[in-house]
Every structure is written in structure tokens, then in C-alpha cells.
Amino acid sequence: MITRRNLLISAPVAAGLLLPGAQLLAAPGLVTGETRIMPRQGKGPRVVICGGGWGGMTAARHVKEQIPDADVILIERNPVFWSCPMSNKWLIDVVDTDFLLHDMLAPARAYGYRLLNAEVTGFERDKKLVRTSQGGIDYDYLILSGGIRNAYDAWFGEDQASAEYTRQHFPSAYIPNAEHVALKRKMQEFKGGTIVMTLPPPPHRCPPSPYERACVMAWHFKTNKIPAKIIILDPKPKIGPIGEGYRAAFEELYPDIITHVPNAKIKEVDPYNKRIMTEAGDFDFDDAVLMPPHQAADMVWWADLIGKDAEGRPTGWADMDARMYTANSDENVFIVGDSMGMISDQFGHYPKSGHVANAIAHIVARNLAQRVSGQEVVPELPDNLCYMLVNGDPREAIAVQFTYALAQDGKVHQTQIDIDVRTPDLLAEDFVWIEGKFNDFLA
Amino acid sequence: MTTTPPRIWMSNETPQQGEIVRVRTQVAHVMESGFRLDAAGQIMPRQMMTRFEARLDDALLLTWLPEIGIAQNPYLEFTFKAQASGLLRLLWVDDSGTEIRAERQVTLA
Amino acid sequence: MTSWLDPFAGLVLSRRGVLLGAAASAALLPWAAVAQDTTAKPQPDTAEADRIAAEFAGGTAPVASGIGLDLPVLGDNPAAVPLRAKVTEPLSEAVWCEEMIVIAELNPQPLACRFSFTPDIGSAEIGIRLRLIQTMPVRVMARMSDGRILMARQDITVTAGGCGM
């Protein structure tokens, strides 16, 4: 039952329409600043999870499993789940749309949490309240797993028109939404010419996947004999991770299509004249996949939990405890997934991957259960694994694995192992991997 | 010892006579150096891949003796000149005597 | 406020060492590393590397040519630095490369690996991944069947990070 304690009815009343109560209730509910929705269920703590992607869906299931009497609410703005992992492979139909697109109601029913299809619009952490497009929801614990935002402002400042134009014409397709569909259509309709792909500066979502996208697009153009060139503008000095595997793929499979330009830090983007100025030169393009810098999801900014660097500028990522995954300024807020901030000065951020989001969500669920039951909270470390397709025929993939360990200096250390021998069995393992993950959070 | 198969990539399984064939290999192995400490401060016992060899049928092409300066999950790329058809036979051996084997047929075009 | 709303009531946070996530059953590497602390120490200088090189050369003066060495100037992942080396001169049944060594000069044990080739291979080109404990020169030496010793040497800067050694 939804109660709207402060439903505003002033408009129809002022218009002199004296409506019977029943008809009033049938009118669309108006959401105001005072509206509260989703009254508490049960006696347990209320855990509100913002963002129903890889991290949020995993957290929703496992928090409910670990704390059975908890009232778990998952808030997601999209009506369905769309997986970014495998979405590059989907561009060349290695998987179909049904593989990526999933109903979110079935997992909510199966695992016993409540799903609210709404946009998170802000927080009042002093009142332990989340604001959404449907109304306010109070919480005892908050888990933020909103993924990333596209920081077009880093390119265009206050010029929202250029950001809008760029997004509409040269979508980045790095956030689960309709841009993937736009990108696939663009690729399929491309008749020839130069495509520029800008890579965000690190840290960014799924570091190896822009190169994977270049490979599958290049394979599409090569197979369909479309005279296309792909220029990868990379702010890094070289390809990585899996740099050698990608280098071999670019040189051996797509020598006439892919050009990788290192040290191409963006100076200026002119989407109207299709021109990009970088530290490695200026580039004209016919079409583009323009990935602006990534930052923590807007919701982390709205929650006022973004870190600050030595000069007091925002780091763009959550200010959080590297071992407990809680906000430094609010121990009742956990940050999961790509929004997470700096972990260690040895390697910076955990790779912003679905694998890590899933692993951290598991850990946070366990840690929260330990807290709620008054047990010792045992900090845990994630791992990471990503498989990347580089060839469409035969379908060959490469991979990268990261392991983490706590050193005696108390810092987390990372070991990165590239698997850069491209083989079909790595793609087979990718399917085993993703099916395991899907089974973990999709019913 | 390992559940993961060796990764093998070959530039051409049906090369021309005299063609240089490129082979890339990678196996899962911890390459524990015998220098590292575990969480309790104890030395982790050495466990290294110590020998690799490649043969075409029975003829030895090369051996490789990795030491602790070689990365985990050892990667090895090499080339050979295709002079006859045969079975390319790859073998890895580690400190504990465990062997990993892989084979690829090479057939001259 | 009920007690479960007071999250840190009676709570002891533990930092008691290392716990890998349950998900750490990585398919690619069955043995996940559990610690990065090491007793391995870099060499103070290139003396040990020079000794290994002299032993390999066996009294012959190496010539600094004939080997193509492909090593990044910057190793951004010290746990796996790609190195490719190739004897660039034409090989034949008369002259081939018998042996090749890679010396990571300041590693705790500088000899990184040794290759032996037979004349049947008809080529001498290899690619490996080094783990490097710090910034250092890397040397590749090849002994040819006619007795010549070829050599190539390059400095590599390694960024901070675990090399897993």
C-alpha cells in the first residue's frame, strides 16, 4: 500500500472541481518534497540500494540472503537490466539482445527484495533519506551502486549544448541505456570513412573494453568490406591492459583499419565540425564514438561523498575506506562498483568492472550482516577477470586477471596478469564466467 | 596441477615449405619464487616452472629454462621454419615434476 | 533507536591480515597470490649480471649487433613486462643461434631465462614476460654456432607496483 500523506490537491480544488474522494485517489499521484513512499516492512534494518546494475543487483540479493529480516529496496531508473559486459560482442551478434536484456522483477520476487523503478534525485543523509522521482525513502543503511557518469563538462564546461550535441551524435555507449542500440545501428549503417574513438583517461569503466570495441567494429568492417578506418585516441602512453594481445590483434588482424594513437590527451572537441584536437595532433572524423572522462555516478555527488585531492579539487570518485567500502564521512553508506574511489597508491582504483562490482557487493553484504548482528567485521579483497574478444572468425579472445593481497605495510597490492595469446577457449570461458555471474543476481 | 588448458596460438597450421611459423603459448602457473612471505610471515615454498621444450615429432626445436624473473602464467612466443609436416609437441615441467603437454598438427601446404 | 540501528555498537573492526573474496576462485590462475611481501632484494649493482654475461661469453668479446630487442621504455606492469628478441641475421645450417640468455641486471637473480635452439628450428626469435623488481638495464646475449657472441642491452623504467616475485 502506498500512502501519500501529503498529497497536494490544490490544483483541482482551485479550479472549482469538487471531485468525490474516489476520483481524487484515481488521479495520478503527485510527488512533492514531503511525499514518503514504501513504508517499512518487517522488523529488520532497512537497506536501500541505489542503482540496479551489476553491483546493485548483486547487493540486493545477497544483503537479503545474509540478513533475512532486512527490508531491502533496490532503486533503478531503467525498466530492465542491460548488461554492458558482452555488449561489444553483441555488436557483431556473438550474442543476441535477449542475452543482455533482463527482467528485473523476477529476481526481486525470487530473492525477496523490493524493486522501485524510479530515479534517485538526492539525499538527506542527516535524516537518512533518499529522494527519488517517486518520493522519499528512509533507510538505515545505504548502498550506492550507480556506476559512472559521462563527464562531458570536462570537455565543454558550462556549454551544455555541445555536450548534448555530442551525446546525441556520437554516443559513447558506456552506460546501460539505449546508446548501445544507437551505436550498433551506426556501425551497421556506416558506409566508409574515418571513425574516431576517444578513450577516457584512467581511471575509467572497464579499461580493456574500448580496444575490444575497436576490434569487433574493425572485424565488422573487414568482413563486410566497408572502407573504414578506426583511430583510437588513447590518453595513455600505450595500450593496456592486455597491451601485447591487443597490439598483436591490431597489427595482424586489422592493420589497414585500426590505428592506435598513444598520448592523445584531449585538448578540445569540436563535435559540429567533427574535429578533435589532442596532444598527439588534430584529427578529423566522419563518425565517432566519443567517450568523455568517467566519474562516479551523479548520485555520489548528490550525496556529497566525492573525494578531494590535495588542492581541494574533487577527485571525481567516492571518498571511501579502502577496506570497508564505507564512505569516509558516513559509515552507514557503502559504495559499490565503478563509483568506488582510490584503493591504494600502488595501483589506484580497482578495475571498474562488473566482476569487481559483483565481488564487492558480495563482501559488503557479508560485512553488513556482520555489523547488524554485532559480529566482528572481516574485511575482504576482491579479484578481477575480464575476457575480451579480438577476432570474429575464428572467435578468439584474450583476457586479463588481477589478484589483490594485503601487504604488511597495510596497503592493498595488485598483481596483473595478461593472457594475451588469443584463443577460442578464452571466449568459451567468458560464457562460463558471465553465466555464473548472471546466475548470481538474475533469477 | 592446473585446470586451465595451455593457451596456444599458431600463425598458420598449413604453412608453405620454408615459411616462418609463429607460436604463442601461455600456461597457468603460479611461478612462486620462494622469496615471498605469506600473511603469517612464512616463506611461501618455491614452485617454479623450470623447463619447456618444443619438438616437431621427435626432433627438438628449442628448450627454455625460465628462472624467477619470468612472470606468473609464463608466456612464451617463438618462431620456427616449416620444413616438414609433423606434430608440434609442447611440454612444460615444473619443480614438482608436474608436466603439461599440448600438441598441434602442422601440415605443409 | 533500536540496537540494530546503531551499527558500530560493540563492534571491533578487524584488520587481521589477508582474506581473499570468496569469488577469488579464478579460473586462469588457480593459486591466487596471498601476499606481496618478499624477501627478494634487488642486486646493488650489475656485478652479478656481468659475471653471468662473462660466463656465457666464455672469453669471446660480445658484439653489440645482430639482435633485435623489443622492450618498452616504460614497464607499467612490473609483474609482466613484455620482451621480444630476435637474431636478425639470416640463419642457415652452417650458422645458427645455439643459445640465448636474458639478464634482468638488477633482479634478485639476474638470469631471467636461457634458451637452447637446434639447427632444425631455422629461426631464433622469442617473446617472454619478465617480472622486474625495479628500474634496470636488461641484456640479451646470443651464442652463434660459429662462436660469435651477439648482445643487445636496453634500460627500462618500471613504475611502482607489485612484481609478484
Ligand SMILES: Cc1cc2nc3c(=O)[nH]c(=O)nc-3n(C[C@H](O)[C@H](O)[C@H](O)COP(=O)(O)OP(=O)(O)OC[C@H]3O[C@@H](n4cnc5c(N)ncnc54)[C@H](O)[C@@H]3O)c2cc1C
Ligand atoms: C562495452 C563494455 C564492456 C564491458 N565488459 C566487461 C566485462 O567483460 N567484464 C566485466 O567485468 N566488466 C565489463 N564492463 C564493465 C561493467 O559494465 C561495469 O564495471 C559494471 O556494470 C559496474 O557495475 P555498477 O553497479 O557500478 O554500475 P552499472 O552496472 O552501470 O549499474 C549502475 C546502475 O545505476 C543506475 N542508476 C544510475 N544513476 C541512477 C539514478 N540517479 N537513479 C536510479 N538509477 C540510477 C543505472 O541505470 C544502472 O543500471 C564493460 C563495460 C562496457 C561499457
